[in-house]
Amino acid sequence: MRGRLICAAVLLAACGTEQSAPPRHGEPRLRRLLGRQYTNTVEALLGPEAAAVAKPPADIASRGFEAIGAAELAPSDMALGAYETSALAIAEAMVVDVSKLPPIIGCTPSGATDLACFDTFVRTFGRRAFRRPLAEDEVARYVGLTVTTAGRYHNAYAGVAYAIQAFLQSPYFLYQVEIGEVDAERPTRKRLTDYEVATRLSYFLLDTTPDDALLALAEQKLLSTPAQIRAAAEELLSRPAAKGALQGFFRERTKLRQVAALTKDPAVYPQFTPALAAAMEKEALLLLDDIVWTRDADYRDLFTADYAFVDAQLAALYGTAPVALPGQFEKRTLPAERRGMLGQAAFLSIEAHPNSTSPTRRGRHVSERLLCTDIPPPPPDVNTQLPMPVPGMPRTMRERLAAHTASAACADCHRRMDGIGLALEHFDGIGAFRATDQGLPIDATGEVVDVATFDGLPGLGALVRDLPDLHRCWVRGLYRHATGHIEADGDELALVEVDKSFGEAYRVKQLLLEITVSDAFRFVDNVDSVDNGEGK
Amino acid sequence: MPSLKLSRRNFLRGVAGGATAVVALPALEAMLDAHGEAHSDGSPIARRFVCFHFGNGYTLSRLVPATEGPDYQLTVLLTPLANVKAHVNVLTGFANKHADRITHHEGMAGMWSAHPFIHQGGLNSKFGGPSIDQVVAARLGNATVFPSLELGCSKRVSTDEGPTMQFMSHKGPDQPMPPEYNPRAVFARLFAQPPPDDPSRPSRVNALDAVLEDARALKAKIGAADRVRLDAHLESVARLQAQISALPPVCVKPAMPAADNVDVGGLEPMEDVARAMLDLMVYAFACDLTRVSSFMLSGGVGHTIYHFLGTLAEQHVLSHDPTGSAVPLNRSIKWNIEQYAYLLEKMQATPDGAKTLLDNSVVILGSDCSEGWSHAIDNMPVLVGGGGGGMLKSPGIHTRSKNDRNLSDILLTCMRTVVPDLESVGAAEMRSTTVVSEILR
Known part of the structure; x- marks a missing residue:
C-alpha cells in the first residue's frame, strides 16, 4: 500500500501505464442521516416541538463507523416504518397549534385550495428539506400532494402537514445525495456541487442541515474553491453546534455512549451509580471541549493532561481536591498516577467487567480505536478458559492472564492487547486507583508491541501521544465519519497532506478545516469513467 | 389555540398490563374442508416459520440425551420441554461447515444463513447471503401484511463487530434486518392502526x-x-x-404490553420483555399478520447479563469458563430454553384450523456456538419444534450425527415445511440439498 502511494504521488510518470491506475477517490454513496443528524435537522426545519417527537431508527455501524453503515447498508422495512411513524408524529405535532405554521409555510393559506400559498410553501420548505432548490416537477408533485390532502380534510394545514410528512421521508431528505460534476481537469473524478459541499460541511461540522446562509453561499457558487470552503467552514466552526458535532463523533469512537448502560456489581463497586456514570461521560466531554474549543490546544494533551473536570463524586473517586457543589464540574489537578483520557473513569469502566478489570478489553480499545491496528481474530477451537481461582491462593490479574501468553496460539495477539491493558491495573473496574490487586503488589509495566515498553498509565499516555499511528488514526477516523467511506488511494494521497499540516501544531479545529478543503473531501470518484472492458 | 387532528389513531389504545391468553378467532369451521386440514377452497392452512436465537452456545454434556429415537430422556438442560416433548425433534452432532473462522461470526452465519460471511477485517463481518427467515419470507411474498417480524430482547448485543454479530436476520449482505426491542413499539406497529x-x-x-x-x-x-x-x-x-x-386483522387484538425494555438500575428487564415479545409473536401469527418471525433473545458475544438468575457477570464471559461458571452459565442456558418452551406451549394452546398453531409451525432454536468456551461450531445441537404442517415427526425424536452431517441440512428440512419446492439452501461449503429424513414423517 505504502509503495503504491509513493508510486502514485511521486513516480506517476515512471510507473508505466500498464500497472499504475490513476488514484481514485471514494465512490459516491447515498448516505443516510445519522439519528442525531435527523433529529437536529427536524429541529432546524420545524422547531423543538417537532424534534421532541422525532424518532429515527437506530444507527448501525459497519467497518467500525456508523457513517459507513449509513453509506453501505439499505434500510430495513422496519427502519422505513420508523421514519414514517416519526414523520407522522412530527406532522401531528405541527398541527396541534396551526397558528405557528405560517412562518414555516411562508404565507397564510386562505383555504384548502390556496395554490399560490402552497407553491410558496413547497419551494421554500422544500429547498430547506432537500438542501437544494426543487425542480419544477418536484414542486408540482408536492403542491399536488398538499392540495389532495388539504381537500380530504377541508383544511389547508392538513395538506401542509402531509407535505411535511412526505418531505421528511423523501430519499432527498433522508440521504445526503452526492452526484457531483465531472472534473474537467481529471475526468476520473467528480467535484461535489456547491449545494453538496454545503450539505457535507454542515453535517460534518455541525451535525445538522445547512442553514439559509449556507444554502445562499451554495446558490451563489461560493463553495467551489478551497479558499471559499475554508471561509465557510471557519464560520461554521464558530457556532455552538460545532462542539456538539465533535462530541457526537467522539462519543461514538470512544464508546462513551455505553457508560450510561453499564452494569457494575454493587458488591464490588458500591460507589457506582447512574449519577456517577453520567458524571464520567460528562468529564470525558469536558476535557475534549477544553482542549479543542476553550484552549484550542495540542490535542495530544488528551493523553497526558494532568488535570480533569470533575464533580464531587469524581473528585472523591480520583482523590483530587474536593468539589463542594453537587452537580458542579470544576478543574482539578490530578494525582501523579492518573493522566489524560485513558485515566478517565469512563474509559476504565467501559472496558472492564462488571466485577473486575479487563486488561484485554482496555488494550483492544487502545489498539483498535486509537491506533487503528486490528487485532487478528482468535484461532478456532482454542480453550478460552483461564485458570480457576484457588481459594486461599490469591493471584493478580496479570498472573491469571499469563495463560494467554503461555499458549503460542494466543500469545501474539494477546500481547497486543494485554500488553497495553496490564499497564492500567492500578485502576479498578470503575477507574478508582488501587495500590494492590488481591492484596498483591501490581506490576504496571506495559508494552506496545513492536514499538516500546513503558511503565503505568503515565508511561502509556506519554508514549501514545507521540505515535504516528495515533495521529493517522485520528485523522482517518474523522475523515471516515465525515464522508462515510474508507479512504481510497486518491483520498489517502490527500490525507497524507492533511496529516502533515495537522502535525505542525496538532490543533483539531485546524484539522477539521484541512479535511474540508482537501481533495479527499471535495471530490468523489467518477465511477462512469472506469474502463474495465465491460462498459459501465 | 387553533388545533387539528390528523388521525383517530391512538398508539396507547388497549389496557396496559400483562398479556392475557390468546383469544384469536380460529379459522371458521365453515371455511375448512371436512378434515379441518385445508380451507374449503382447497388452499392449505398457512404454515409458520420461526428462528429463535440465543448467544454463546450450550454445555453439551448437560444437553445431549444419551439415547436416540423417541424415548430419549430429557437432560437437565432439556427439562423445560417436558410439556411439549412430543412436538420437538432434538438434533445433535451436526457440523457447521463454515471454513473461515474468526469466532462467533461463523456460528451466526452458518446457523442462520448457510452462506459464508464476508470478512471485513479484524473482527468485522457481514452476512454473505440472506438469512433463512428472509428466504422463506421472500418466497411467501405478500401473503401477509408483514412479510416477516424481527423481534429482540437483550439490547446488549455486539455493536462493534459489524452486522453479522448484531443481527440474525438479513435480506442480504447490505440489508440487515434489525429487531424491534420494545414490545410496545411492536404492538403499535401491528395492532394500533386507525379505523x-x-x-x-x-x-x-x-x-x-x-x-x-x-x-x-x-x-x-x-x-x-x-x-x-x-x-x-x-x-x-x-x-x-x-x-x-x-x-384491521379479523381477530382479537392483544392489550398494549406493559414492557417497554427500558433498563431499571442498569439492569435489563429481560424476563418481561421475552414474554411480551413471544406473546406478540403468537398474536401476529394467530391474526395472520405474518407467517415468519425471528427472535434474538440474546446475541453472541454481547454484554447480556442474566441478573435475575443471580449473576452480574456477562454471560459471554461465563461461557468461556464452563467449569468455574457452571452454575450461572447453565442457569442462563436453561432459561433460554425455557423461553423457547414457553413459545411452543403458547403455540400449542392456540387453535389454528382444526389443529394448533404449533402443529402448523416450525420453530428452530439455534446458537452461534455449540460450546462457548472453545467457540466450537462442530457438534452443533438444534431443536426443531412444531409439526411443520404435518411434515415433521411427532412424537419428536433425538437424532445424532457424528459431526459428519451438514448443519444446513436441518435448515433446509425446516424451510421445506413452508416452501416444499425449495431445492437448496446456502452457498459454498455450507450449501445443502439434503434433508434430515429422520425427522420427517
Whole structure:
C-alpha cells in the first residue's frame, strides 16, 4: 500500500501505464442521516416541538463507523416504518397549534385550495428539506400532494402537514445525495456541487442541515474553491453546534455512549451509580471541549493532561481536591498516577467487567480505536478458559492472564492487547486507583508491541501521544465519519497532506478545516469513467 | 389555540398490563374442508416459520440425551420441554461447515444463513447471503401484511463487530434486518392502526406516493451499488403503503404490553420483555399478520447479563469458563430454553384450523456456538419444534450425527415445511440439498 502511494504521488510518470491506475477517490454513496443528524435537522426545519417527537431508527455501524453503515447498508422495512411513524408524529405535532405554521409555510393559506400559498410553501420548505432548490416537477408533485390532502380534510394545514410528512421521508431528505460534476481537469473524478459541499460541511461540522446562509453561499457558487470552503467552514466552526458535532463523533469512537448502560456489581463497586456514570461521560466531554474549543490546544494533551473536570463524586473517586457543589464540574489537578483520557473513569469502566478489570478489553480499545491496528481474530477451537481461582491462593490479574501468553496460539495477539491493558491495573473496574490487586503488589509495566515498553498509565499516555499511528488514526477516523467511506488511494494521497499540516501544531479545529478543503473531501470518484472492458 | 387532528389513531389504545391468553378467532369451521386440514377452497392452512436465537452456545454434556429415537430422556438442560416433548425433534452432532473462522461470526452465519460471511477485517463481518427467515419470507411474498417480524430482547448485543454479530436476520449482505426491542413499539406497529375510514390512511399513502416518485427519479442519477440499495428502499416503501392501507386483522387484538425494555438500575428487564415479545409473536401469527418471525433473545458475544438468575457477570464471559461458571452459565442456558418452551406451549394452546398453531409451525432454536468456551461450531445441537404442517415427526425424536452431517441440512428440512419446492439452501461449503429424513414423517 505504502509503495503504491509513493508510486502514485511521486513516480506517476515512471510507473508505466500498464500497472499504475490513476488514484481514485471514494465512490459516491447515498448516505443516510445519522439519528442525531435527523433529529437536529427536524429541529432546524420545524422547531423543538417537532424534534421532541422525532424518532429515527437506530444507527448501525459497519467497518467500525456508523457513517459507513449509513453509506453501505439499505434500510430495513422496519427502519422505513420508523421514519414514517416519526414523520407522522412530527406532522401531528405541527398541527396541534396551526397558528405557528405560517412562518414555516411562508404565507397564510386562505383555504384548502390556496395554490399560490402552497407553491410558496413547497419551494421554500422544500429547498430547506432537500438542501437544494426543487425542480419544477418536484414542486408540482408536492403542491399536488398538499392540495389532495388539504381537500380530504377541508383544511389547508392538513395538506401542509402531509407535505411535511412526505418531505421528511423523501430519499432527498433522508440521504445526503452526492452526484457531483465531472472534473474537467481529471475526468476520473467528480467535484461535489456547491449545494453538496454545503450539505457535507454542515453535517460534518455541525451535525445538522445547512442553514439559509449556507444554502445562499451554495446558490451563489461560493463553495467551489478551497479558499471559499475554508471561509465557510471557519464560520461554521464558530457556532455552538460545532462542539456538539465533535462530541457526537467522539462519543461514538470512544464508546462513551455505553457508560450510561453499564452494569457494575454493587458488591464490588458500591460507589457506582447512574449519577456517577453520567458524571464520567460528562468529564470525558469536558476535557475534549477544553482542549479543542476553550484552549484550542495540542490535542495530544488528551493523553497526558494532568488535570480533569470533575464533580464531587469524581473528585472523591480520583482523590483530587474536593468539589463542594453537587452537580458542579470544576478543574482539578490530578494525582501523579492518573493522566489524560485513558485515566478517565469512563474509559476504565467501559472496558472492564462488571466485577473486575479487563486488561484485554482496555488494550483492544487502545489498539483498535486509537491506533487503528486490528487485532487478528482468535484461532478456532482454542480453550478460552483461564485458570480457576484457588481459594486461599490469591493471584493478580496479570498472573491469571499469563495463560494467554503461555499458549503460542494466543500469545501474539494477546500481547497486543494485554500488553497495553496490564499497564492500567492500578485502576479498578470503575477507574478508582488501587495500590494492590488481591492484596498483591501490581506490576504496571506495559508494552506496545513492536514499538516500546513503558511503565503505568503515565508511561502509556506519554508514549501514545507521540505515535504516528495515533495521529493517522485520528485523522482517518474523522475523515471516515465525515464522508462515510474508507479512504481510497486518491483520498489517502490527500490525507497524507492533511496529516502533515495537522502535525505542525496538532490543533483539531485546524484539522477539521484541512479535511474540508482537501481533495479527499471535495471530490468523489467518477465511477462512469472506469474502463474495465465491460462498459459501465 | 387553533388545533387539528390528523388521525383517530391512538398508539396507547388497549389496557396496559400483562398479556392475557390468546383469544384469536380460529379459522371458521365453515371455511375448512371436512378434515379441518385445508380451507374449503382447497388452499392449505398457512404454515409458520420461526428462528429463535440465543448467544454463546450450550454445555453439551448437560444437553445431549444419551439415547436416540423417541424415548430419549430429557437432560437437565432439556427439562423445560417436558410439556411439549412430543412436538420437538432434538438434533445433535451436526457440523457447521463454515471454513473461515474468526469466532462467533461463523456460528451466526452458518446457523442462520448457510452462506459464508464476508470478512471485513479484524473482527468485522457481514452476512454473505440472506438469512433463512428472509428466504422463506421472500418466497411467501405478500401473503401477509408483514412479510416477516424481527423481534429482540437483550439490547446488549455486539455493536462493534459489524452486522453479522448484531443481527440474525438479513435480506442480504447490505440489508440487515434489525429487531424491534420494545414490545410496545411492536404492538403499535401491528395492532394500533386507525379505523378503516380514517382520512389519515389515504393521506399517508399519498405522501408515500410522492416519496416513491422522488426515489424513482433519484435512481436514474446514482451508481450501481446505490441503485440496489434504493431498490430495496422502494420495495420497503411500497410494502409500507400496503401496511397502512390494510384493513384491521379479523381477530382479537392483544392489550398494549406493559414492557417497554427500558433498563431499571442498569439492569435489563429481560424476563418481561421475552414474554411480551413471544406473546406478540403468537398474536401476529394467530391474526395472520405474518407467517415468519425471528427472535434474538440474546446475541453472541454481547454484554447480556442474566441478573435475575443471580449473576452480574456477562454471560459471554461465563461461557468461556464452563467449569468455574457452571452454575450461572447453565442457569442462563436453561432459561433460554425455557423461553423457547414457553413459545411452543403458547403455540400449542392456540387453535389454528382444526389443529394448533404449533402443529402448523416450525420453530428452530439455534446458537452461534455449540460450546462457548472453545467457540466450537462442530457438534452443533438444534431443536426443531412444531409439526411443520404435518411434515415433521411427532412424537419428536433425538437424532445424532457424528459431526459428519451438514448443519444446513436441518435448515433446509425446516424451510421445506413452508416452501416444499425449495431445492437448496446456502452457498459454498455450507450449501445443502439434503434433508434430515429422520425427522420427517
